[in-house]
Each structure stands twice: as C-alpha cells, then as structure tokens.
Amino acid sequence: MIHQDDISMSLTPTVYPSLTIGHKIFSIIGCSGLLIGLISFTGSFPESNLTLILSLLLISTGVIGYSIVQYQRQSPGIQNNFVRVKAITSRGTTAWFLALTLMGFYILLYFFPQSLGLAESGNTGLIALFDPLSQWIKNKPASQWFVYGTLYTLAILLFGIKFMLKYKGNRYQQIRTVSVMFFQLCFAFLIPEVLERLNQPSMDLKNMWPLNYYFFFDWNLDKLLQSGTLGLFMLGWSIALILVISPVLTYFFGKRWYCSWVCGCGGLGETAGDPFRHLADPSLKAWKIERWMVHSVLVFVVLMTLLVLYTYFTGNSHILFLNSYALREGYGFFIGAIFSGVIGVGFYPLLGPRVWCRFGCPMAAILGLQQRYFSRFRITTNGGQCISCGNCSTYCEMGIDVRHYAQRGQNIVRASCVGCGICAAVCPRGVLKLENGSVDLFERTPFAPKSSKGDFN
Amino acid sequence: MHILIIGNGIAGITAARHIRQRADHQITVISAESDYFFSRTALMYVYMGHMHWNDIMPYEPWFWKKNRIHLINDLVNVLDDQRKTVHTAGGKQISYDKLILATGSSSNRLEIPGNELDGVASLYSLQDLQYIESKSTNLKRVVIAGGGLIGIELAEMFHSRQIPVTFLVRESSYSNMLLPAEESEMVNREIREHGIDLRLHTELTDIKGDEAGRIKSTLTSSGEEIDCQLACIAVGVHPNVSWLSDSPIEINKGILVDELLQTNIADIYAIGDCAELRRPSPGRKAIEPLWYTGRLMGEALASTVCGTPVKYDGGIWFNSAKFFNTEYQVYGTISPKLPEGQKTIYWQQRDGKKSIRINYTEQAVIGFNLMGVRFRQEVCEKWIVTKTNIEVVLANLELALFDQEFSPNYAHAVRDAYRSITGVTIRSGVNRKHAHVHAFMKNHQKSSV
Numbered sequence: 001m002i003h004q005d006d007i008s009m010s011l012t013p014t015v016y017p018s019l020t021i022g023h024k025i026f027s028i029i030g031c032s033g034l035l036i037g038l039i040s041f042t043g044s045f046p047e048s049n050l051t052l053i054l055s056l057l058l059i060s061t062g063v064i065g066y067s068i069v070q071y072q073r074q075s076p077g078i079q080n081n082f083v084r085v086k087a088i089t090s091r092g093t094t095a096w097f098l099a100l101t102l103m104g105f106y107i108l109l110y111f112f113p114q115s116l117g118l119a120e121s122g123n124t125g126l127i128a129l130f131d132p133l134s135q136w137i138k139n140k141p142a143s144q145w146f147v148y149g150t151l152y153t154l155a156i157l158l159f160g161i162k163f164m165l166k167y168k169g170n171r172y173q174q175i176r177t178v179s180v181m182f183f184q185l186c187f188a189f190l191i192p193e194v195l196e197r198l199n200q201p202s203m204d205l206k207n208m209w210p211l212n213y214y215f216f217f218d219w220n221l222d223k224l225l226q227s228g229t230l231g232l233f234m235l236g237w238s239i240a241l242i243l244v245i246s247p248v249l250t251y252f253f254g255k256r257w258y259c260s261w262v263c264g265c266g267g268l269g270e271t272a273g274d275p276f277r278h279l280a281d282p283s284l285k286a287w288k289i290e291r292w293m294v295h296s297v298l299v300f301v302v303l304m305t306l307l308v309l310y311t312y313f314t315g316n317s318h319i320l321f322l323n324s325y326a327l328r329e330g331y332g333f334f335i336g337a338i339f340s341g342v343i344g345v346g347f348y349p350l351l352g353p354r355v356w357c358r359f360g361c362p363m364a365a366i367l368g369l370q371q372r373y374f375s376r377f378r379i380t381t382n383g384g385q386c387i388s389c390g391n392c393s394t395y396c397e398m399g400i401d402v403r404h405y406a407q408r409g410q411n412i413v414r415a416s417c418v419g420c421g422i423c424a425a426v427c428p429r430g431v432l433k434l435e436n437g438s439v440d441l442f443e444r445t446p447f448a449p450k451s452s453k454g455d456f457n
Numbered sequence: 458m459h460i461l462i463i464g465n466g467i468a469g470i471t472a473a474r475h476i477r478q479r480a481d482h483q484i485t486v487i488s489a490e491s492d493y494f495f496s497r498t499a500l501m502y503v504y505m506g507h508m509h510w511n512d513i514m515p516y517e518p519w520f521w522k523k524n525r526i527h528l529i530n531d532l533v534n535v536l537d538d539q540r541k542t543v544h545t546a547g548g549k550q551i552s553y554d555k556l557i558l559a560t561g562s563s564s565n566r567l568e569i570p571g572n573e574l575d576g577v578a579s580l581y582s583l584q585d586l587q588y589i590e591s592k593s594t595n596l597k598r599v600v601i602a603g604g605g606l607i608g609i610e611l612a613e614m615f616h617s618r619q620i621p622v623t624f625l626v627r628e629s630s631y632s633n634m635l636l637p638a639e640e641s642e643m644v645n646r647e648i649r650e651h652g653i654d655l656r657l658h659t660e661l662t663d664i665k666g667d668e669a670g671r672i673k674s675t676l677t678s679s680g681e682e683i684d685c686q687l688a689c690i691a692v693g694v695h696p697n698v699s700w701l702s703d704s705p706i707e708i709n710k711g712i713l714v715d716e717l718l719q720t721n722i723a724d725i726y727a728i729g730d731c732a733e734l735r736r737p738s739p740g741r742k743a744i745e746p747l748w749y750t751g752r753l754m755g756e757a758l759a760s761t762v763c764g765t766p767v768k769y770d771g772g773i774w775f776n777s778a779k780f781f782n783t784e785y786q787v788y789g790t791i792s793p794k795l796p797e798g799q800k801t802i803y804w805q806q807r808d809g810k811k812s813i814r815i816n817y818t819e820q821a822v823i824g825f826n827l828m829g830v831r832f833r834q835e836v837c838e839k840w841i842v843t844k845t846n847i848e849v850v851l852a853n854l855e856l857a858l859f860d861q862e863f864s865p866n867y868a869h870a871v872r873d874a875y876r877s878i879t880g881v882t883i884r885s886g887v888n889r890k891h892a893h894v895h896a897f898m899k900n901h902q903k904s905s906v
Contacts, residue, residue: 004492008510010587011503015594017619075650075810077782081617082506171863278508283517380891382859383834385777385786387748388467388515389499394508403515424861428779430786430831433859437891 016082022069030062040129041117049132060158067162076169078426080278080395088349089275095349103346110337113144137190138197146193152268153189157181159271166274172421172434176260180267188264201227203234206262208241210301211363213336217328218312247370253436254377255367256419263363265344265356269397270420273353277422280352280399287399290358290416297335298365304331335360354397358416368415376436377419379412381405386431392423406431459483460762461543461553463533467748468729469559470494471755472762477524479763484525485551487543489532491583493518498748500586501610505617536704538722555724555762558701558712559755562694562730562746567602571664572690576672579690580607589614589689596620596686600675602661603691604631606778609644611689612653613781623654623683625661631780637793637801640828643809644780651781664688694746696731709733711744716768718758726762728754734769740790741771749775773838783810788837789824791816799823802847804867804874813871817847830867831859835898851875852886856894 019027036055083089088098108115117125127142130150134142160181167173187206195202201223209215215238224231249257259266280286307324311317317324344356357364371377379402386409392402398416402423405412412432424432460476462469465488473484499513521528529551535544542552564579566572578589597620601611604626615622628634630641631648648655656677663676674684696711707713707721711733718726729751730744737743753771760767777786791814795801798818805812811829815822821844825837836857840850854868872883887893 004510007491007583007587011510011590013504013506013593013618014590015618016506075782079617080507084509084512085506170861171865172861175863278512284519376891382831383775383838384749384752385775385834387498387777388496389502390496390508390512390515391499391502394512407515421861428784429777430784430859433831434862435891437895439892439895 013082013085016085020069023066026062026065026069028062029065030059033058033060033062037126037129041125052129052132055129056154059154063158064161067165071162071165071168074168078167080426083275083278089278091279091350099346099349102348103342106337106342106346109144109148110341116144116147118144138193140196149189149193152264153184155272156184156264156267159274160267163271163274167425170421170425173425176421177271179261180263180270183262184264184267187262201231201234203238204264205234205237206241207264208238208246208363210298210305210366211263211265211361212238213301213305213331213362214328216305216309216312218308221312246367250367250370251375254375254417254419255364255371256377256417256434258367259357259364259418260420265340265361266354266418268345269348269353269357273348273397276348276353277397278352278394279350280354280358280397282393282396282399282401284401287401290399293359294361294365294368294416297339297360298362300331300335301362304328352397352399354399354418357418358398364416364418371417372413372415376438377413377417378435378437379405379417379423380433380435381409381411382429382431382433384409385429387429389428391426391428392432395422395426397422402432458554459485459552460555460557461551462486462557462559463543464488464559464561464729464731465491465494465528466497466559466561466729466751467494468561468751468755469557471752472557472559472728472759473526473755474524475756475759476763477526479759479765482763483527485527485529485553487529487531487533487545487551489530489546492528492530493521495583497581500580500583501614504586504590504614534700536701536706538705538725541724553724556726557758557762558720558725558727558731559729559751560697560700560731562696564607564690565693565695567661567690567692569661569663571666571672574664574666574672575670576666576686577664577688577690580611581694589687592687593618593620598623598683598685599687599689600625600661600683600685601689601691602675603693604628605691605693606632608689608691609648609780611691612648613651616651616653616781621652621654623656623685624648625656625659625677627658627660629658631655631657633793635793637791637795637803637814637826639803639805640785640812640814640826641793643805643812643828644783646809647781647783661688661690694730696733696744696746698731709743717761717766718754718769719761726758728758738771741774745771747776773841775834775838783829784827784831786827786830786832786834787825788832788834789816789822789841791824791826800847802851802871802875802878804870806870811867813867815847815850815871817850821845822847822850825857832857833859833894836894839898847875848881848883851883853897855885855887855889856897858889 033055036051088094117123117127123131123141127144127147130142130147133150134140134146160177163177164174183206188204192202192204214220224235260270304327307319307322308328310319311324339360340356347355386406388403388407390403392406396402397420398418400414400417402412419434421434424434460482462473465486469486473486476482476484493514494516496513496515499508502508503510503513531549532546533543534546542550544550564581576592578592579585580589599615599620600623601608602625608624612622612624631644633641645655660678661675662678664672665674667673672686672688674682675688676682698708698712701708705722706725711731712720712727713735714720714727714732715735718728718732720727730746732754733743750771754769757767757769773789775788779785799816801814801816803812803814813830814826816824822840825832851872854871855866858866858868868885876882
C-alpha cells in the first residue's frame with residue numbers, strides 16, 4: 001500500500017530550471033542596494049544624498065530588472081512554476097532566513113529604534129541615511145517611521161510593478177494594483193509627510209478605525225480638535241468613513257474596495273507578498289482558528305476603544321476591573337506592534353502574506369461580517385466547468401477553500417474574501433468571476449438555510 | 458444496504474458523495490491507485506510545481522470519516538456476481554448489495570516496436586506521473602506522440618522544466634478532429650511560440666533502445682530518427698474492463714449500460730470512463746472519457762441506487778481545456794468542418810490569441826467555441842436549449858461574457874463579424890450586469906424567441 005507521504009515525495013519535482021544569468025545579475029544589483037543600507041548601520045558612510053540615491057536606485061533596478069527578465073517574454077497567462085518547490089516559496093531555509101530577518105527588523109524598528117540610529121542629537125546609521133530625503137520632503141531629520149514608510153512605499157511600488165508584469169493581460173489585476181500603489185504613495189506616504197512639513201495635523205486619510213486603533217485616543221482627538229478647520233475636517237471625514245462611506249462601498253463592492261484596492265497592509269501583501277500566497281492554509285481547522293482569532297481582536301479593539309472614549313469624556317480610567325490605559329497599551333503592543341507588524345509581515349514566507357488580515361485585522365473582521373450578510377459581492381461559479389484542480393484554493397491568500405464551492409457550482413460568499421481575484425485569474429477553466437449583484441441578498445441572513453452557508457455536503 | 462464502488466475517481470466519488478447526501482446506506486470505495494480522491498486533471502500542475510500532491514485532493518482526510526465513506530486501498534480482480542462478492546489482490550472478499558463500477562480507463566499503447574522499453578511513458582494515473590517524475594533527470598529531449606489534450610499537457614509540463622520537446626501529431630493540425638481550422642491553427646501557433654518542436658502529419662513508428670533496454674531514440678513516419686531519453690504516448694485511452702472478461706457482464710469497448718447506467722446484471726452499474734452507453738443521445742459518443750461526464754453520471758446514478766431512478770442525460774455538450782496559456786471552452790455543437798445547413802460567425806483578436814465562434818442554423822444558435830475568452834455556461838446552454846435565434850443571441854451576448862471585471866467587451870467585435878458576413882447591424886440590448894444575467898436565467902418566456 002502506498003502512503004500519502006511517499007506519494008508526495010515521489011511527486012516532488014526533482015529538477016527544475018534554476019535562475020538565469022539575467023536573474024542573477026539583477027539579484028546582485030538589488031542586494032547591493034540593500035547592502036548599502038546594511039553598511040550604513042556602522043555609520044561608515046558620510047551623510048550624503050548620493051548614498052541614499054544610490055541605494056534606492058540599486059534596489060529599484062534590481063527588482064524591476066529581475067521582473068522584466070522573469071516575465072517579459074511570457075505571453076499573458078500565469079505561470080506559478082515550481083513555487084511549491086523552491087526553498088524561498090516553500091518554507092525552505094531561505095524562507096526562514098527571510099522571515100527571521102523581517103521579524104528582526106520589525107523588532108528593532110518598534111522597540112529599539114536607537115539601534116537603527118535614531119537620536120535626538122542627530123541621527124546615525126540607517127536612519128541618518130534617510131535624513132536627506134526627509135529634509136527634502138518635510139524639512140526635518142528622519143525618524144524610524146519615516147524610514148519605515150519610505151521602504152514600505154518603495155516595496156509596494158516596486159513589487160507592484162513586478163505584480164503587474166506577472167499578471168499582464170488581466171485588467172482587474174492591473175487596475176487594482178495601480179490603485180494600491182496610488183493610495184500607498186499619496187495617501188499613506190506623501191500627503192501625511194507634506195502636511196507635517198506644513199505644520200498641519202498629519203494623517204493617512206484612508207487609514208480608518210479600527211485598523212487605525214489609536215484614532216480615538218485622547219492625544220489624537222486633541223490633536224485634531226486643536227488644529228482648526230483641517231483638523232475638524234479630518235475628524236469628520238474619519239467618522240464618515242467609518243459610518244457611511246465604508247458601509248456603502250462594502251454594500252456595493254464587498255470588502256475588496258478596501259482590503260485589496262486601498263489598504264496598505266493589503267497592498268504590501270498583494271505586491272511584495274504575492275509569491276507567498278499559496279502558503280495560506282486552506283484547511284477547515286485553519287478557518288476555525290481564523291474566526292476565533294479575528295473576532296477576538298475585534299472584540300478587544302471595540303472594548304478598548306469604548307474604554308478609551310469613556311476615559312476621554314469622564315477623565316475616569318477605571319471601570320470595573322478594567323483599566324483603559326493598560327488596555328490600550330496592551331493592544332498597541334500585542335496587536336499593533338507584534339501581530340500586525342512583526343508577525344504580520346515577518347510571517348509572509350511562512351503562512352502567506354495575509355496572516356494579519358486573516359487572523360488579526362479587526363477592520364477586515366467588520367467588513368467581513370458586512371460582506372457575509374449585507375453586500376452585493378460574491379464570486380460566481382461557471383456552471384459545471386470546475387475540474388476540482390485546486391489552483392483557486394492553493395493560491396487564495398486568505399486560505400479560503402474556493403474549490404469546495406466551485407466544484408459544487410455554488411457562489412462563494414465568505415467573510416474573509418478580500419476580492420483579490422487571483423482565484424479567477426489562476427483558474428485554468430474559466431470557472432470563477434467576481435461579481436456584484438443583489439439577487440441573492442436575502443439568502444445571506446444568519447437565518448438562511450444551512451446549505452447556502454457552504455457547509456460541506 | 459451496502460454499496461460498493463470500485464474506483465475513487467470523479468465518477469465513483471461523486472456517486473459516493475451523492476448517495477451519502479440522500480441516504481444512510483453503507484458506502485465503501487475501493488481503489489488501487491491512491492488512498493484518497495484526487496483531481497486527475499491537476500496532475501500536470503504537480504509536475505510543474507504549481508501545487509503539491511496534497512493540494513490536488515479536493516477533500517481533507519477527515520471528510521471521508523465524517524461522511525462515513527469507507528475507503529480501501531486495494532485492487533479488485535475478481536467479480537463473483539452470483540454471491541455478490543468481489544475478491545481483491547490483497548486477499549479480501551467484500552460482499553455488496555449494489556456494485557458500482559467506476560474503474561476509469563488506461564492509456565492506449567502504440568503497437569510499435571520498442572513500446573516496452575524503459576523510458577516509454579503515458580499520463581493518466583498517479584503512478585504514471587510518478588514514473589515520469591522518476592525519469593525526469595538528465596533529459597535532453599522528450600518525444601510526445603499524440604495530438605490530443607494529454608499530449609499538449611505533457612508538452613507544457615516538460616516546457617516548464619525547459620526540457621526540449623518534439624511533439625508528433627498525426628493530423629495535419631493540432632486537434633483538428635475537435636477544433637475548427639482557425640482555432641486549431643491558433644493552438645499550433647501557441648505550441649510553437651513556446652518553443653515546442655511541433656511536427657504535424659507525423660507519427661511515431663519505432664522506438665529504439667540500448668543494450669540495457671533503455672530508450673535511445675524514436676523513428677518517425679517521415680523517416681527521421683530523434684534522440685530522446687523519454688517518449689510519452691498520448692494516443693487516447695480505453696476503459697479498464699479486462700479484469701471483467703470472465704464475468705457475465707456485457708462488454709463492448711466499455712461496460713455496456715442502459716440509460717439508468719445499469720449493466721446487464723442486476724444491481725451492478727457502471728459510470729465514468731469505463732461505461733459505454735448502449736444508446737447514446739444523438740451526436741454524442743457511447744464512451745465519453747471526461748471529467749464532466751464522470752461527475753454527471755455519478756450524480757444520476759446516486760439518485761437511481763437510492764430509489765429514485767434518474768436517466769443519465771449528458772445535457773448540452775460542454776468541455777474545456779487549456780492549451781498552454783490559451784483557455785478553451787465549448788458549449789453545444791461545434792463541428793471541425795461546418796456541415797451543410799450550419800453557419801458560423803468567427804471573430805479573432807488581431808494578435809491571434811483570442812477568438813469567439815458561434816455556430817447556428819437558419820433558425821437557432823447551436824454552439825459556442827471560445828479561445829482565450831470565458832463564456833457563462835448556463836447562459837449559452839439556455840440559448841441552445843431554447844433554440845434562440847442568432848440575432849437575439851448577438852443582441853444579448855453580453856450576458857454570456859464571463860471574463861474578469863474590466864475585461865474588454867468582445868460582444869461588439871462578434872456583432873461586427875456578423876455584420877461583415879450578413880450586412881445586418883445588431884445593437885446591444887443589455888450590459889454585463891449580474892442582475893441582467895439573473896433575470897435572463899429566471900425568465901423562461903423571454904428567451905424562447
């Protein structure tokens with residue numbers, strides 16, 4: 001009798017193409033750019049524009065050049081060749097190395113920014129490397145957040161270009177990617193930095209509560225209330241975003257309008273995280289864990305915010321046994337820093353690019369609940385064309401077992417679906433389509449018959 | 458009641474699942490191929506590293522326990538219909554109340570010298586893929602014989618590993634027994650653009666080996682000798698029925714069944730690749746070794762064995778494939794050569810990468826053939842069933858478009874193609890909104906023009 005593991009072993013591709021010279025050259029160019037950043041830790045570079053420009057230019061050339069070598073000659077059509085085998089995309093040594101490096105970077109960034117060179121008296125090291133750019137944009141020396149924002153934006157832009165080359169011939173993917181690149185560059189990066197330069201309250205206008213968990217913190221509310229018309233506009237805008245704009249857009253388009261078109265966390269996952277999307281576990285067990293975790297974080301953030309507001313209005317920080325200051329600090333540390341940052345990005349090469357979105361993001365949880373019960377968005381299945389191959393489930397970054405529904409000819413209405421559309425893109429038989437329509441809305445209530453909820457069999 | 462199913466492919470497993478949905482019978486599925494059901498059509502993606510072996514199994518292991526579908530990994534080699542028992546190679550005797558034969562098929566062999574040599578492969582089963590994988594190191598060239606769907610899949614598989622491929626196709630153009638000339642030519646181009654050495658009008662005549670019995674080269678009908686380390690034979694399949702030759706079950710090429718998928722022996726049924734319909738519906742084959750056929754048969758039979766007899770109905774023909782990067786869908790009747798009395802509208806994108814063909818008679822639309830474009834099956838089916846007039850179809854063609862959002866609206870181009878052959882201008886009556894499709898599917902009156 002043949003065992004499953006033996007089959008798996010015997011079917012693991014033994015030989016597959018290695019990197020071409022072109023790949024290698026551009027990898028070296030990109031890495032040399034990173035190396036400059038690394039050497040800057042030692043402070044051995046004089047602070048000059050040239051070093052930063054050279055570093056960023058090398059990184060950009062590396063990523064874009066590599067992408068062109070990889071995809072330029074391919075005709076439209078997605079080739080995920082050997083991603084399930086290569087070490088970097090299948091939890092091999094290099095994947096673990098990358099994961100640990102990313103986590104290490106986040107830990108330094110959040111908890112030990114001095115080690116990156118942050119200093120009141122004058123930055124050194126990596127942060128000093130970004131001083132010229134920071135001076136140019138906002139007339140101030142760089143902070144660790146400026147460095148992070150710049151690198152984050154650069155990653156979305158560069159890997160966004162790679163993504164667009166990979167998914168050429170698919171307009172949904174192209175337009176969606178331009179959108180996340182735009183929102184990251186303008187809304188998350190440029191506008192807040194320029195506002196800071198102008199001594200205005202700076203804010204990422206698309207970053208809404210509860211993803212932006214500190215929006216209702218006293219210091220933020222005070223800042224907005226004390227900043228004149230612009231501050232009041234921002235306050236009003238943010239509340240309108242939560243109460244009106246988001247529910248309306250989610251009703252018409254599903255949560256994808258945010259999660260895979262606008263959001264920065266999603267943006268990085270979609271672009272830089274694209275090579276890791278198959279690492280999301282589609283098992284039923286993972287789905288159960290996901291629902292518990294993401295809704296617990298939602299409860300946590302709501303409770304924390306209510307207490308923070310209670311404290312804000314009453315000045316009283318204790319209610320029953322709960323302390324609003326302790327709670328918000330706990331949330332900031334465990335959820336804000338560790339979960340969304342260290343784990344959220346550090347785990348890309350281990351559990352896929354949407355670990356945070358899937359298991360932790362309270363914003364995704366709220367939008368998901370609305371999508372599940374009150375939205376026109378669904379993925380439709382094309383009759384009986386499904387061959388159960390599993391490409392959709394494998395490449396779903398949210399770990400949705402898309403095939404489960406597709407092979408039964410059922411529509412897919414799942415709270416966690418971010419509408420990235422990759423399932424439809426990788427389907428070899430043209431079975432899936434993301435659509436908006438109100439016809440089956442009545443079937444989405446919590447009281448609907450069990451079969452339409454997609455329970456097995 | 459104990460229902461024994463031999464074969465855990467799409468036909469057998471669909472039957473098992475649907476029987477469980479309907480009734481509480483004891484269900485056993487026996488297979489010598491694998492412990493669990495897997496998607497045969499996805500084997501190629503495992504070879505290409507898109508997916509793991511585990512990824513191509515549509516159900517997790519707990520599913521079978523939870524649904525009380527008992528799985529046995531063993532080979533059935535004797536059927537004792539008198540005692541209602543089967544005997545397995547592993548020495549088991551399993552009795553049944555109803556027996557479902559879903560044994561699938563095997564690849565055809567080429568009756569040519571050297572076909573037994575080490576390094577001659579085919580691709581149907583898990584074991585076939587294991588064999589190909591084991592032979593995949595140090596390949597300088599692979600020769601593939603057979604211009605069907607498996608042949609082109611194999612070509613894509615080796616191409617993904619940058620292994621040079623010579624692809625021998627007996628016909629004058631790829632799959633022109635199935636595809637009209639333009640589409641067939643499109644696939645020829647697609648094959649060649651991927652650097653495959655495509656030889657049309659060429660057959661494999663001889664396989665030569667070395668002293669160790671390993672393949673060394675192949676000879677073609679054009680007299681050429683091609684050095685290769687692996688030859689893949691993809692010249693169709695035949696039903697797995699040889700083990701039944703001593704049984705009283707009536708067999709032609711496959712196991713003969715009636716509309717209820719029943720064999721000549723009571724309580725024994727056959728579905729999927731191994732079944733041969735005694736009376737296939739007009740225009741359809743008696744044996745259709747297809748994923749979809751297996752699934753439809755499994756569904757129908759589940760109802761029958763659970764006490765509600767349902768005649769198997771293949772419905773409106775549909776199929777799909779992917780030729781390298783070009784997706785292919787077909788709905789209804791598309792003959793490779795247009796028969797008398799049928800007309801065709803054909804639009805092809807300028808770059809030769811996409812096309813839409815709609816065939817129709819004087820009165821009604823009969824078939825859709827799509828390359829690189831996705832159409833909605835339900836809509837096409839309904840137009841065909843209700844014998845909708847071609848001009849009504851064209852005016853509403855947007856309803857059928859199933860490409861991802863923001864894709865170009867190819868319906869205009871198809872209407873232009875119609876105008877250029879008939880001079881009739883047709884205006885679009887709808888847009889692609891989901892609500893319109895839904896209304897169309899609900900509304901039975903409007904469509905039957």
